[in-house]
Amino acid sequence: MFLRSARTHRRRARRARQGTALVAGAATLALLAACSGGGDGGGGSSTGASGDSATLVAYTGQSGDYQVNFNPFSPSRIGALGTIYEQLFFINKAAETEPVPLLGTEYAWNDDGTELQVTLREGVTWSDGEPFTADDVVFTFDLLASTPAINNVGYAGTATATDDTHVTFTFEAPAFVQGPDVLSGVPIVPEHLWADVDPTADVVENPVGTGAYVLDDFKPQAFTYAANPEYWGGEPAVKTIRFLSLSGNTAGADGIANGTIDWQTGPVPDIQNVAENFPGYDTLTAAQNQMVLATCSSVELGCSGPQTDPAVRHALYLAMDRTQLNQLAFEETASEISPTFALTSTQEGTISADVEEPVAPETADPEGAAEVLEAAGWAKGSDGIYAKDGERLTVTVEVVTGWTDYITAVQTIAQQAKAAGIDVQTAQSSWNEWTERRTQGNFQLAIDSLWQGPAPDPYYLYTYFFSSATGAPVGEAAGNNYARYANADVDAALDALKSMPLDDAEARQPHFDAIQAAVVEDMPYIPILTGGTTSEWNVGKFTGWPTEDDMYAFPAVWSAFDAAEIFKRLEPAEG
Incomplete structure (x- = not known):
């Protein structure tokens, strides 16, 4: 199991009703699908844009034309995770369940956590007809190990094929915490096609995978998946999935209102009453993604601007009135956030007792913000804005055009910050431009969300976003740590946690204490609120969606591995 037993370390995720979709999550990483397709969505019938009961029309929040990219390791990919490229197992981060076998069927750790054995499914073929074998798994993990830029899960093992259906992962030190990522976080690619692929640069226009779908058509305004008739799990009932590229959240909400979109994860008016307002539709919410103002934080790595000053x-953290933000930007559907970034719903027990304020304040504290700034040498100018060494305290927040909830949030934060003597500007751009600036470090602040890992444990978020191993100098592509944060104490604590079973809370807590002390002090990601991720979907056209009683996957169309499981479960409704 992940540690000694999958049940001993995985806690049930809260089935929250609060929250609104973080469309910005479509642009973050590693495990989120930033894909969508285009077109006008067709007619306005409640059966969806195509009028075909076996075609599902999805919208992930994409605004602007697509640039073809089905490289599953690329931060600017537009699709393919889960649907085309499968992982070994699916692990549901929204509820306590056993891992679902995909390309793997069984796994087991040795007693000291240095060896993980995986049995692979027999009879699987790639969509080009070539057989899938253990060599493909070994090739994929060797690719991660030899290419730090794509190794966002921090894999540090050696994979060996003992025969066509068995792989052994060996680690120099106990690596229980790597289990969930190794088993569920890595898309497996075909060695016979990828031997000459540059995983950091090539866009892979014609993806070949083992998944339930294949790429059917791509246009800058749209792309379409078709069901894979040779899929090892049987051809899915949903025969076509079309991803739309629209102008933003308003267009997505219009699509739900007009019946031209079957599934989106994003805000709509009066989101608490979708079933009443949009006949044939329903919603489901889960609260996990933590909204932040991410900063380019490291002067040593080339960041510049006032935001490099902790x-x-x-001061920005203290200037926020989170109650007002929740009302104006998120329809009162977001929830509290801890500056430690441990979820208060499922990970509260890991929050350090040394953290004076384990939850971010709900109301603004402009006096506290002023005290912090003035102690650091900033002085308020005649215009009410602070300055230091001739530099006015002006910072710019990057946000994607069309992300109306985030745009409203940034505009509200700007008003609140002004009262604290900080000038906050907004810069809107396409998703592609936003992603490029964020990845290369050409930004001051960006509104985004941090995501949870494959198990309900804060270790994964910490290693994704705070490990120096996933950062990079400005001008070079960073991994998940695009804030370019580097702290030796955090790196040392993460290294120590790697060797510990996830269920050894007493031994692990001192290392969480060290991480949280640094994270709260340095604050490279400024906490806003924990966003409830809400999907609206067409229950009149398809059955089999997750429910509160059966949340078999995290309900977000942009959470690629989860969406792939949902696509496979759905069936056209009768009649």
């Missing part, structure tokens, strides 16, 4: 970051 005092400025703390």
Whole structure:
């Protein structure tokens, strides 16, 4: 199991009703699908844009034309995770369940956590007809190990094929915490096609995978998946999935209102009453993604601007009126956030007792913000805005055009910050431009969300976003740690946690204490609120969606591995 037993370390995720979709999550990483397709969505019938009961029309929040990219390791990919490229197992982060076998069927750790054995499914073929074998798994993990830029899960093992259906992962030290990522976080690619692929640069226009779908058509305004008739699990009932590229959240909400979109994860008016307002539709919410103002934080790695001063970051944190933000931007559907980034719903027990305020304040504290700034040498100018060494305290927040909830949030934060003597500007751009700036470090702040890992444990978020191993100098592509944060104490604590079973809470807590002390002090990601991820979907056209009683996958169309499982479960409704 992940540690000694999958049941001993995985806690049930809260089935929250609060929250609104974080469309911005479509642009973050590693495990989120930033894909969508285009077109006008067709007619306005409640059966969806195509009028075909076996075609599902999805919208992930994409605004602007697509640039073809089905490289599953690329931060600017537009699709393929889960649907085309499968992982070994699916692990549901929204509820306590056993891992679902995909390309793997069984797994087991040795007693000291240095060896993980995986049995592979027999009779699987790639969509080009070539057989899938253990060599493909070994090739994929060797690719991660030899290419740090794509190794966002921090894999540090050696994979060996003992025969066509068995792989052994060997680690130099106990690596229980790597289990969930190795088993569920890595898309397996075909060695016979990828031997000459540059995983950091090539866009892979014609993806070949083992998944339930294949790429059917791509246009800058749309792309379409078709059911894979040779899929090892049987051809799915949903025969076509079409991803739309629209102008943003408003167009997505219009699509739900007009019946031209079957599934989106994004805000709609009066989101608490979708079933009443949009006949044939329903919603489901889960609260996990933590909204932040991410900063380019490291002067040493080339970041520049007032946000590189931790005092400025703390002042912005204190300047926020989160109650007002929730009302104006998120329809009162977001929830509290901890500056430690441990979820207060399922990970509260890991929050350090040394953290004076384990939950971010709900109301603004402009006096506290002023005290922090003035202690760091900032002085308020005649225009009410602070300055230091001739530099006015002006910072720019990057946001994607069309992300109306985030745009409203940034505009609201700007008003609140002004009262604290901070000038916050907004820069809107396409998703592609936003992603490029974020990845290369050409930004001051960006509104985004941090995502949870494959198991309900804060270790994964910490290693994704705070490990120096996933950062990079400005001008070079960073991994998940695009804030370019580097702290030796955090790196040392993460290294120590790697060797510990996830269920050894007493031994692990001192290392969480060290991480949280640094994270709260340095604040490279400024906490906003925990966003409830809400999907609206067409229950009149398809059956089999997750429910509160059976949340078999995280309900977000942009959470690629989860969406792939949902697509496979759905069936056209009768009649």
